[in-house]
Amino acid sequence: MKLHSALNDVKRSRGDPRRFPGERRSTSGLFSGLDDRLVHVAPDGSVRDYSYPVSGLVGIEKSRFGVELGNGTHWLEGGQQRYVGDTAVVETVHRIDSEPKSDPVTLVQHDVTVGRLHLTHFELEGTDGTDSPSEPSIHACLGFAPEGRVGRTGQLRHEDVVEIYHDRERDFVAASSPLEVTGQVPPNFEELLDEEPVELPRPDAAGRYEETSLSPIGMLEVTLTGDDPSATIATLLADASDGDRLEALERVRAGVADHPDRETILEVGRTQAQGLLGAGDSSSTVGNGTIDDAVDDLRTLALLRGSNGSRMAGPEFDPFFRYSGGYGYTWFRDDAEIASFLLAADRRADLGLEEWHRRSARFYVETQLEDGTWPHRVWPHNGEIAPGWANGRLEQGSAGVDYQADQTASVATYLATYLRVVDDEDEDVRAALVSALDGLDDTLEDDGLPERVQNAWENMTGRFTHTAATYLEAYAAIARAPLADEYRERALEGAREVYEGIDALWVPERECYGLRLDDGDLDDRLDGSTFALAGAHAEYDAVAGLAVDGDRLARLRSHLETTIDGLYRDPDGPIEGLARFEDDPWRVSDQGEPKIWTVTTAWGSHAAAELSALLAAADGDAAAEFDERARDLLALVEPGGQLRRDGEYLPEQLFDDGTADSATPLGWPHALRLATATALAEADASGVDVSADGPTAQD
Template sequence: MGVVPDDTMNLHSALNDVKRSRGDSRRFPGERRSTAGLFSGLDDRLVHVAPDGSVRDYSYPLSGLVGIEQSRFGLELEGGDGDDVDWLEGGEQRYVGDTAVVETTHQLDVGTLVQYDVTIGRLHLTHFELELEHELERERKRENADDDRAHPSIHACLGFAPEGRVGRTGQLRHDDAVEIYHDRERDFVAASTPLEVDGQIPPNFEELLDDEPVELPRPDADGRYEETSLSPIAMLEVALTGERPSATIATLLTGPTDGDRPDALERVRAGVADHADRTAVLEAGRSQARQRFQGADGESDESALGGTVHDLRPLCLLRGPNGSRIAGPEFDPFFRYSGGYGYTWFRDDAEIAAFLLAADRRADLGLEEWHRRSAQFYVETQLEDGTWPHRVWPHNGEIAPGWAHGRLEAGTDGVDYQADQTASVAAYLATYLRLVDDEDDDVRSALVAALDGLDDTLGDDGLPERVQNAWENMTGRFTHTAATYLEAYAAIARAPIDDERRERAADRAREVYEGLDLLWAPDRECYGLRLDDGDLDDRLDGSTFALASAHLEYDAVADLDVDENRLSRLVSHFETAIDGLYRDPDGPIEGLARFEDDPWRVRDQGEPKIWTVTTAWGAHAAAELSTLLADHDHDGADEFDDRARGLLALVEPGGTLRRAGEYLPEQLFDDGTADSATPLGWPHALRLATATALEEADRSDVDAAADEPAAQD
């Protein structure tokens, strides 16, 4: 669609959250958090299911459609006038096997209500199944033996936000379905059993300004039909029928290219008809998982993919059909406390793509289509000068709002540019061309242009010019940026392109390798964070962990070699950085901070927060450095292998930094409270790459041990 949605509906929800969260030392008021609950949606619709069973769309970045902004479900045992509804609160949640089917179990006074949610394409299915206590069930059947209409029912209050609107929306009630619409976006609801529909009036100005939040459902509309017909909030009563009372509710999001109204109605009706029972809903989720996760049979609760599914699933949730990924679910729609997360950053995305490629080659995960789509997306979004912009909308690749589009701004000095993003993409494309498809001429052309883009921002001293950093909070000449340039140039020097450019890339790699000496802090025996107007900022920075992969790639280039002095510096740097950033507070967690004196989102906490990105990055870097040291017969290899395994344990499935659904949130407070984007894609990809690397090393050790007696003979 390409139209940024209006924020009026989000504003209503944000104001409610401000009222609920005011004074909470671990919440930033006005956000739409996903730190609790689980997501469904492996295509271009992303739906969050909270522990109370309420569903909410985080779909706009991936599909250009907004969908459900708020919802609530309740159970009425006998149906009727809605005065005796047991509104659902907290439930127990899990994923069903390898799928993205979310199971939420609600323990009620009358029995157990199990809810299954799965998102297939732009269709979301919510299936309810009720198991009453035996005595209550017998009594219900006895009392209603002659009344076919006496069924338990689900009451669903669904607040949609077509194009983000709370005003200027409309409802069309099609007998067995409801349509909420504004202009380009039309959202539909249907059920597998008899359905009754009523409207809800949005909050008025006085209620929005009141001290208390406005809860759904709203009071009765008092017959104000015209207002409920102009509201994005629908109230549904859905009968639970059958021997084991059950029903499925479906919602469908559509845009201007998704067919006309009759076609959409047919699709949503077919959705509930084809998934009217638990078996059909679960099979839909299993079929989807088989298509998205190669090798997953989805036939039992035992994961066919082992621990990898706990990383592949969130990475697929965040991924659009064109292969691009959002950094994380958009939890701060007004950018009150952050710069937003529902975009594709080329740094994060290309790093994830590279880690997935490495993991796939080690563990045969069947992700060839993922790699191909990533490469094609980078080709399509490259700028004319060979670089990549700050961030784009994943659903169409168009430039998204940002503060680092300096290469697009005429007459600027170029400082507002994140050069590491271009370097990360270039490194991936070079590796893709070498390992996956050396006949892809589009990728080859993009890589050649990227080499020019890198050269254009490389200083005469071998360091990238002054730019923004990976954390997007300062400018300078960064160790991390230099490391990404070193890796990109080395990868290009190994790629199947013409000899002249390969030699040029190797020469540039030598220049950066030597230029890194300018960033060495002899007093701390580590590489500093940046050069700032010629002065060395020697703070420890987790992004400098990129030095390990960069030097391993450099060492693989013919005629290039990491010398003994550099190996000693790398050992010293990583010992200093890992130990210096490590935090073990009085709480349930431990791990690595982002950089020294990091003040971001700490609230009243005195120390920097622990980040899953830097913890997983530290594990990956330690494993890479161990490999590099072993290749040079350096006696520090075992030390860093141990460090890698120790850090990896913190982000492994079941590790102390994991949260619901085995998600890795971006950050955690010292008391273990998750914060910011959840799940975040980058640490999941790092975790997967590190785990497969260490497993491969273990297999090599076993093979070597098995061969040893034969060698002695």
């Protein structure tokens, strides 16, 4: 999103209680794109790239489509959208008033992304009554921002392809049928300062050839041909290092030549779907039970993933960082938690995700710092350090507070589990895990708690219950991994120390664990991230020679009851679920109360399921109680649940009236949902206790 578009959104959104002006929201519409490009298709059919995190290329900044019939050009507005089956093909159906004729015309749009090539196919239905004197056509206004530039760009108009470029990035447009190209003059300073937004397409350029040749905006007219009038428009993002201009031209030409109709577009989607869930089934069997709609979560997670296996947290909706610190990066906390949940779900439901697991492990090995820790966040497309505020361990002389230690612990847990259950011969992972153990030891204090660091929500410093839980889980996972005895013994001792240290975080008056120790004072607020205690104790209990004692089980039970009940919100609107932490003020606008978060709702469900398994042997009634809590919370984030939105996406947050806000979709709750659903299905099918990484009775 560039300044022109941000200012337009400010003008449209100013005063709206549910919009933060200047953002590029994805709370409506659907995404297409696996590995190298991520393209958003809005309900009006317009497309734009969210591709920079996964490709390093910016691509389409804004667009608009219209269809010319016998009675003029109809600019597309709101359409009906869906994914076609289990694919990532987006279908948008536009109903067009064909006045003065009585019957409406239907324009069906299909969008699919193949690598760095995006295909948009239009097919016109119901045109017999239009009496068009000529063939119908699509008008496409496409604005690019190569390398983030809307100035100092240029256009090359090849015979059948338009190229918009700055330096390294080259963006190409072609069509499967004849096209005409004209230029668009970008808004001037006075127009940017006007109270009203600048709409596309712009008025005629009036012969200002040099300005249109230096503009990133192109206007195309593409003829719809055939008995069922149709055409495909292709855009290709290319880097100068990918090859020369002629090679890119041939790729975009081949894109439209090979996909001229609806069936060839849908075939691309069916081929892609085979990599999402085994053979592309929409459900998977667990024991005698079935996990329905696993593909909804896997599709979403695949959309957010780069070709190296890393995932951005969510589509970047706040590129000017006006209201947040940005989302289009890989956080090692989110990514490793997602990887662990996917590994757990795959082991239970045989989802065919082994290549996903291997890519994750390789990515973590390649991005580990020399001291055994992982940095704040990196660019998904290349693993390089991204701008952040928690890179204290990279800064010489830093005291270490600006470090999110839970991120290192989450990666260590995944690598330990991967080494144990996927590939115990991976020496690179083994070495990384030993180094991670050094990093954990270096940041663990003598009292058994991690040192003062930043928290999971990135808005405080202290000694957090959540951080301690991730350390407990990491040490326990390493103690179970196929490492030399000396490392397993060190991890075992670390697990014991943290297990005992967690007692200092207990709040007797509230019968729960507090949020943090802050300069020796216990912050007793309820915090959804402390749900991590359940999984940490499940992992601890699975280590030979360790066991969660009765007193700790009682405290865990009380803690989860208090935290779930205390964070639960059931406002007058159409939704209910869990807030992030007590008195959370972030992005509430005029609402007054903390917003409902999908990640804490899904996390609460997962924690309740894990505690149910831990309690099963000691207290069957309590186990049944938490099993019920898990299912009630899971229903809110299941496909079709109250907190789902377009495309079965889980947005990060929702206002009480049900309006989605912030990053949409957010990857973390999708993985949590899938892991919880498989755990509960397995419990139904077999009755085997399930830990954080699969059925421990079989390990």
